[in-house]
Amino acid sequence: MNRSLGAAEHLLWRLSQTRPVNAVLCASLTGPLSTEWLRDALDAIQRRHALLAVRIRTDGEGRPYFDSEAVAPIPLRCLPRRDEAHWVYEVEEALTRPFAPEEGPLLRATLLQGVEAHELLLTFDHAIGDGMSAALLLRDLLRELSQPGTCQGLPPPVACEELLPPGLGRPPRAHLRVLPDGAPSVAAVPGSAVRLLTRDLSAEDTARLVEVSRHERTSVHGALCAAFLLALVDEAGSRDAVGLRVMSPVNLREHLSPPVTEAFVPCFARQLTRHRLSSTSPFWEVARDVKQQLQRDTGGHGKFAHLLEVKDFLATAPDAPGLQAFVKDVMGSELTVTNLGRWGHAEQYGALRLRRLHVTVSGLAPLIVGVTTVGGRLSLCSRFLESALPVQRALRIQWGAWERLQSALQLTSTQRAL
Incomplete structure (x- = not known):
């Protein structure tokens, strides 16, 4: 190759x-x-x-x-x-x-x-x-x-942008660069130690999260973003509204021409949603806002805007400071939530069984939450940069997100029962 x-x-x-x-x-x-x-x-x-x-x-x-x-x-x-x-x-x-x-x-x-x-x-x-x-x-x-011998070779994969649908316009640059007022500065910290915190939901809690999210006209992804966003606001301890950004990787595979179904190759775009929140912001309104912004910005050809923005930028042969400025401006966020969704394959392979799956990345955000669901159980893997979030703060944020999520589920279930 x-x-x-x-x-x-x-x-x-x-x-x-x-x-x-x-x-x-x-x-x-x-x-x-x-x-x-x-x-x-x-x-x-x-x-x-x-x-x-x-x-x-x-x-x-x-x-x-x-x-x-x-x-x-x-x-x-x-x-x-x-x-x-x-x-x-x-x-x-x-x-x-x-x-x-x-x-x-x-x-x-x-x-x-x-x-x-x-x-x-x-x-x-x-x-x-x-x-x-x-x-x-x-x-x-x-x-x-x-079953040894079942793997067959695949053609070498081409770059993602070689498979974009025809007729794409240029990305809306001004829209991509709008940040919330008062959004804190985000920068990569070279050499930062990373730490993990994990949490698994029971099959019952996972099913309830799916059901309630649908009832509230949002998604599991939106609910998880809301839980961690509000936990970050609680940890900030500010009396004023706080501007925060969430980066959600968007899977492009099925939207390419032809679709990419089997190849090991990066086929994703980064999508930012922007929020101004206080500790009293209603949980499900935040969750709906996440979903609505993602739907708005990734509808039609919008899902390819970030990739085209990156392609145009790299064509300028940027130096290292220019690259860092671009990353901070276009990709910087306080939170990343990467959700692989449900494991869509078998769990049993001969005598070998897949029990659980966790995913995480080094990444740029101070806090990255990886989400997977295997056997009906949702698993969270929170990666945080210790220089930005010392262990005790990270523990409070993880616990706070969990409490926010549980409270929202219990309150909604009670309201529906009444």
């Missing part, structure tokens, strides 16, 4: 030159799993997905391109599983350990091996994939583990 990086890939590669921009998927599994089986399965999926066997080089003019010549196998690290929380510490370390893009490959695997329970971590440079890529990769890996 030898092609230039697309706009989204190029931007993520530039950002990773100052700090790691890694994504991690952690799958909790039960059943027999040996390192030999996993090694063979990793080799198979590396043959299937071309971007798992590349390095990033630059040409004579400094333009990056993918190159697959003589790239090594996917590294596999195996450790004895200590306890249920062991994976959290390994994910924290994986988020901050950089790749060597000029060497490749840009994915590594870690197995925390127990007697019957295991955690499998798949860490990759964000420049080669996104959350949906990781889900497809895990599905392929589990299939290969249960």
Whole structure:
């Protein structure tokens, strides 16, 4: 494989030159799993997905391109599983350990091996994939583990913008750059330590969240954004309204021409919603506002506006300060919520079963909440930058979001019963 990086890939590669921009998927599994089986399965999926066997080089003019010549196998690290929380510490370390893009490959695997329970971590440079890529990769890996030889090679994926629908206009630049009054400054902090906090909802609570969100004319994503936004407002302790931004990754795969259904490749756009909130802002109004802004801004061809904005910007060959200013202006947020939705594949693969799934990224926001749902149970994985949110503050925000969500669900259920 030898092609230039697309706009989204190029931007993520530039950002990773100052700090790691890694994504991690952690799958909790039960059943027999040996390192030999996993090694063979990793080799198979590396043959299937071309971007798992590349390095990033630059040409004579400094333009990056993918190159697959003589790239090594996917590294596999195996450790004895200590306890249920062991994976959290390994994910924290994986988020901050950089790749060597000029060497490749840009994915590594870690197995925390127990007697019957295991955690499998798949860490990759964000420049080669996104959350949906990781889900497809895990599905392929589990299939290969249960039925060796089922993985078939795919054509090398093209850059996302090569598949945009015809007739797109230019992005509404002025609209993209409108920020709420008084929005705090957001900047990446090189070398910031990252920490994780996790929380799982029961199947009953997850079903109730889905039901009530529909009743309130919003979405689960909107409700989760509202919970964390209001927890951030509570933590700020301001008597005045606070301007906050949420970044929501938007999956573009089904909107491309042709749709991208199987490839491991980044196919997403970043969409900001902007809110002015106080501690008394009604929960479900905030949740509806999130959904309505996302629907408004991603309707029709609007979902491609950010990608076109990035493409136009990179065409100016920006220097490092210009890149940081662009990221702060167009992508900066106090909160990111990345929601993979329901696991849409099998949970049982031979004797191996997927119990739970967590996703997170290094990212730029002080707080990033990864959301997945497996077996009807929703899992939250909150990644925070310790320099921006010390542990005690992060714990209060996580607990506050949980309390806001539970209160909203209980109050709405009571009102409906009356």
